[in-house]
Amino acid sequence: MAPLFDSHCHFAPGDDIAGVLARAREAGLSGLLAVGGDAAADAGARAAAALAPGFALPAFGIDRTEAGSIPDPAALASRLAALEEAVCSGGAAALGEIGLDYSRGDDAASRARQRALFAAQLRLAARLGLPCSIHSRDAEEDTLALLRENLSPELAAAGRAGSLHCFVGSAGFAAALAPLGLSFGLSGIVTFRSADALRAVVPLLPRDRILIETDSPYLAPVPLRGNPCEPAFAVHTARRVAELLGLPGDEAFALFDANARRLFAPA
Numbered sequence: 001m002a003p004l005f006d007s008h009c010h011f012a013p014g015d016d017i018a019g020v021l022a023r024a025r026e027a028g029l030s031g032l033l034a035v036g037g038d039a040a041a042d043a044g045a046r047a048a049a050a051l052a053p054g055f056a057l058p059a060f061g062i063d064r065t066e067a068g069s070i071p072d073p074a075a076l077a078s079r080l081a082a083l084e085e086a087v088c089s090g091g092a093a094a095l096g097e098i099g100l101d102y103s104r105g106d107d108a109a110s111r112a113r114q115r116a117l118f119a120a121q122l123r124l125a126a127r128l129g130l131p132c133s134i135h136s137r138d139a140e141e142d143t144l145a146l147l148r149e150n151l152s153p154e155l156a157a158a159g160r161a162g163s164l165h166c167f168v169g170s171a172g173f174a175a176a177l178a179p180l181g182l183s184f185g186l187s188g189i190v191t192f193r194s195a196d197a198l199r200a201v202v203p204l205l206p207r208d209r210i211l212i213e214t215d216s217p218y219l220a221p222v223p224l225r226g227n228p229c230e231p232a233f234a235v236h237t238a239r240r241v242a243e244l245l246g247l248p249g250d251e252a253f254a255l256f257d258a259n260a261r262r263l264f265a266p267a
């Protein structure tokens with residue numbers, strides 16, 4: 001089987017990280033993006049990268065769940081300084097995960113804090129020349145507005161601005177994101193019985209912007225639903241996406257791998 005890159009997964013310090021990485025290699029993965037976002041996820045990403053340098057590429061960030069603990073511009077500035085230090089000293093391949101989530105019905109003040117945090121990190125990524133791994137849920141309009149304002153024009157032109165991880169958006173959202181240089185991370189959701197709408201969008205995505213991800217430990221794909229997810233399971237999602245694109249498995253896997261490497265591991 002051709003190689004495959006898991007473009008978005010998480011590790012936690014107490015996990016059997018070495019075992020998960022070994023099973024990922026056995027499954028034929030060529031690498032993965034170990035994504036942070038809070039203290040535990042950042043530590044997991046660092047641990048995975050230390051165990052498998054060049055295979056587990058770390059991403060560090062301040063996820064929207066942290067926005068409540070960042071009440072004012074001074075607090076934001078100090079968190080950003082710490083993030084920049086972590087990114088630079090830790091050899092991060094990306095910033096992430098970062099973004100907006102309005103699915104919990106947060107009030108206007110909490111949404112404003114999420115937006116300030118997201119915009120500041122997009123600007124940091126632009127300054128550092130790094131792609132982002134982006135979360136967007138029930139917030140398409142504000143996500144688009146902030147991406148348009150803050151993404152690096154150079155990275156956007158090179159198609160290396162980042163990925164909308166766990167993409168489940170509409171064809172319209174995808175069409176607005178593609179010109180901004182963004183890629184689309186497809187998770188195990190694409191295999192779920194209820195995901196007909198997403199499966200209809202997949203063939204409309206630009207092929208050179210399609211990534212496979214697990215978002216492990218969440219969202220195990222069919223036929224492994226109900227298990228704790230891990231990067232090795234990405235092959236099931238990739239096979240399903242290959243079918244939707246009408247591509248032979250090997251060709252599709254090579255495409256997904258090349259797309260992820262262009263973004264997170266450029267030569």
Ligand SMILES: [Zn+2]
Nearest residue numbers: 008035097215
């Ligand atoms: Zn995630």
